[in-house]
Amino acid sequence: MFDNEYFNLGYLDTLSYRDTVIHRLDPRAKLIATLLFIVTVVSFPKYEIAGLLPFFLFPVLLFSLADVPVKFILKKVLLVSSFAVFIGIFNPVIDRRTVYYLLGVPVSGGWISFLSIMLKFSLTITSALLLIATTSFPGICHALQKLGMPEIFVSQLLFLYRYLFVLTEETMRIVRARDMRSFGNKGKGMKAFVHLVGTLFLRTVERAERIYQAMLSRGFAGRMHSVRSYRFTGGDAAFVGATTAALYLFRTHDIVGAIGRFSMRVF
Amino acid sequence: MHMADALLSPAVGATFWAGTIGTIGYCARKLKENMDEKMIPLMGVLGAFIFAAQMINFTIPGTGSSGHLGGGMILAVILGPYAGFIVMASVLTIQAFFFADGGLLALGCNIWNLGVYPCFIAYPLIYKALVRVDSSPKRITVAALISGIAALQLGAFSVVIETLLSGRSELPFRTFVLMMQPIHLGIGIVEGFVTAGVINFIRSSRPEIIDSAASGRPLSSGTPIRKVFIGLLIVAALTGGALSWFASSNPDGLEWSIAKVFGKPELPEKETGIATALKSVQKRTAFLPDYDFKKPEAAAKGNGRSSWPAVQPGTSVSGIVGSALVLAAVLLIGLIIRALRRKSA
Numbered sequence: 001m002f003d004n005e006y007f008n009l010g011y012l013d014t015l016s017y018r019d020t021v022i023h024r025l026d027p028r029a030k031l032i033a034t035l036l037f038i039v040t041v042v043s044f045p046k047y048e049i050a051g052l053l054p055f056f057l058f059p060v061l062l063f064s065l066a067d068v069p070v071k072f073i074l075k076k077v078l079l080v081s082s083f084a085v086f087i088g089i090f091n092p093v094i095d096r097r098t099v100y101y102l103l104g105v106p107v108s109g110g111w112i113s114f115l116s117i118m119l120k121f122s123l124t125i126t127s128a129l130l131l132i133a134t135t136s137f138p139g140i141c142h143a144l145q146k147l148g149m150p151e152i153f154v155s156q157l158l159f160l161y162r163y164l165f166v167l168t169e170e171t172m173r174i175v176r177a178r179d180m181r182s183f184g185n186k187g188k189g190m191k192a193f194v195h196l197v198g199t200l201f202l203r204t205v206e207r208a209e210r211i212y213q214a215m216l217s218r219g220f221a222g223r224m225h226s227v228r229s230y231r232f233t234g235g236d237a238a239f240v241g242a243t244t245a246a247l248y249l250f251r252t253h254d255i256v257g258a259i260g261r262f263s264m265r266v267f
Numbered sequence: 268m269h270m271a272d273a274l275l276s277p278a279v280g281a282t283f284w285a286g287t288i289g290t291i292g293y294c295a296r297k298l299k300e301n302m303d304e305k306m307i308p309l310m311g312v313l314g315a316f317i318f319a320a321q322m323i324n325f326t327i328p329g330t331g332s333s334g335h336l337g338g339g340m341i342l343a344v345i346l347g348p349y350a351g352f353i354v355m356a357s358v359l360t361i362q363a364f365f366f367a368d369g370g371l372l373a374l375g376c377n378i379w380n381l382g383v384y385p386c387f388i389a390y391p392l393i394y395k396a397l398v399r400v401d402s403s404p405k406r407i408t409v410a411a412l413i414s415g416i417a418a419l420q421l422g423a424f425s426v427v428i429e430t431l432l433s434g435r436s437e438l439p440f441r442t443f444v445l446m447m448q449p450i451h452l453g454i455g456i457v458e459g460f461v462t463a464g465v466i467n468f469i470r471s472s473r474p475e476i477i478d479s480a481a482s483g484r485p486l487s488s489g490t491p492i493r494k495v496f497i498g499l500l501i502v503a504a505l506t507g508g509a510l511s512w513f514a515s516s517n518p519d520g521l522e523w524s525i526a527k528v529f530g531k532p533e534l535p536e537k538e539t540g541i542a543t544a545l546k547s548v549q550k551r552t553a554f555l556p557d558y559d560f561k562k563p564e565a566a567a568k569g570n571g572r573s574s575w576p577a578v579q580p581g582t583s584v585s586g587i588v589g590s591a592l593v594l595a596a597v598l599l600i601g602l603i604i605r606a607l608r609r610k611s612a
Binding site: 155158 | 364435
């Protein structure tokens with residue numbers, strides 16, 4: 001499980017350096033569009049189902065245009081669904097009013113609001129993962145800084161991301177060594193854990209001192225610089241504009257109802 | 268526990284984002300005033316350390332299940348509240364992006380729940396009050412235990428409040444609290460012991476690291492912490508009010524609870540600009556009677572606008588046909604684009 005998490009992290013990072021239409025967009029444009037999308041989806045009332053369906057167009061477009069492996073992302077979405085399911089599953093238990101008959105089978109309000117929560121969950125989580133699969137993390141940090149996040153927080157994120165891989169590899173070695181020396185649950189208690197984490201901490205502090213010295217010798221004076229420069233082009237503006245317009249249309253118009261009525265009239 | 272996007276309403280999510288961003292900004296300013304450049308790499312690498320340490324699991328005595336570290340308290344003790352908060356916020360941000368823990372809208376809530384309580388309540392009010400530079404390991408264990416439990420209880424309670432205000436879940440307050448708090452009491456005790464263990468370990472091998480945090484970077488004296496909180500509350504209330512028009516024509520949880528408190532469905536003077544525009548567009552695009560489903564009593568007292576709780580799942584056949592067609596169309600678009608790309612590649 002540990003190795004798997006690490007692999008996923010690295011894989012998402014690799015995905016983000018591909019070169020497609022979506023990858024080439026400015027990180028700011030993608031971040032803003034994603035946030036707008038999430039807020040719009042979440043703004044639907046509790047019992048909404050039909051209105052949420054057209055929104056699946058956005059992840060599907062991103063999946064296909066950016067060539068992101070669908071299975072990989074969906075697996076990750078399933079993995080983190082526990083809290084939303086855990087809280088949402090109480091809706092059908094508590095809200096038992098029958099509000100609707102589906103082909104003669106009574107459906108309670110609770111199941112409808114639960115389904116609504118699950119739809120919102122898959123839309124929001126998928127879009128967040130798609131953002132990181134199509135945008136490099138330093139790019140997102142850059143966008144955050146341009147959008148007004150304090151510099152120290154952004155440099156903190158960059159540092160954390162850079163050393164994440166180093167420290168997880170070190171931790172993987174430590175955990176593997178512990179697991180090889182412990183049988184069953186013996187040796188996996190809190191005492192051993194505290195010593196492992198303590199040692200890891202001391203090594204980390206020493207590493208930080210070395211890093212600082214290395215930075216100083218390369219002329220560090222309190223600021224982090226980036227070589228790559230991003231430009232917010234007309235294409236990026238068009239992307240944000242089109243997304244906003246589509247979101248507004250989907251939010252305010254009953255697309256599903258209209259298509260349903262239209263098709264009923266045709267056939 | 269991580270709050271999830273799907274359980275939030277936009278107003279609640281935005282309110283907690285406002286509080287979180289305010290706190291980050293405040294901490295950044297504080298750090299800028301008196302910061303050692305050396306802290307920048309130290310903070311970054313310690314963030315990675317917390318991340319890695321969270322991946323090591325251990326057996327919880329007596330239960331056989333396994334737990335892992337949260338980290339907020341350790342960071343506050345080692346780095347002081349300001350730097351500790353920034354590091355915790357960055358750890359949670361990376362988790363939200365790469366593991367999709369909770370989601371991006373819920374990230375504001377998560378940073379608030381897991382960062383503000385340990386760094387700005389449990390650490391200054393409990394831990395610092397109990398521990399001196401020359402305290403015994405036992406005293407540190409007690410202090411870490413109490414503050415760890417307090418921080419997690421507050422965080423868990425916060426999740427309850429956020430969920431209830433959003434109104435997406437049916438869970439009644441009492442049940443929810445009775446469910447969340449005991450679970451997090453257990454987690455808090457484990458977290459407290461682990462925090463104490465790690466702090467004592469560091470103190471015995473590199474005492475100067477902890478001592479410099481304890482003496483060199485205290486919370487500035489006086490009442491600024493209280494001022495910060497009052498400021499944050501005002502910001503939160505303002506943003507919450509300004510952003511609740513996002514909630515559109517159907518009252519969401521926040522409006523519903525406002526209705527309970529004030530006896531009116533919405534705060535006055537709120538419906539301006541986009542909210543009215545949204546509503547008029549919605550009315551014009553008109554749900555046909557055969558599509559629109561209202562509960563009889565809701566329709567009776569509805570007076571033209573749907574009242575809480577308005578259920579519009581799409582009752583008629585046209586709703587179901589429409590849903591199926593939309594999903595099919597979406598899927599088809601994806602498949603076509605994929606096929607075209609394959610061809611061109």
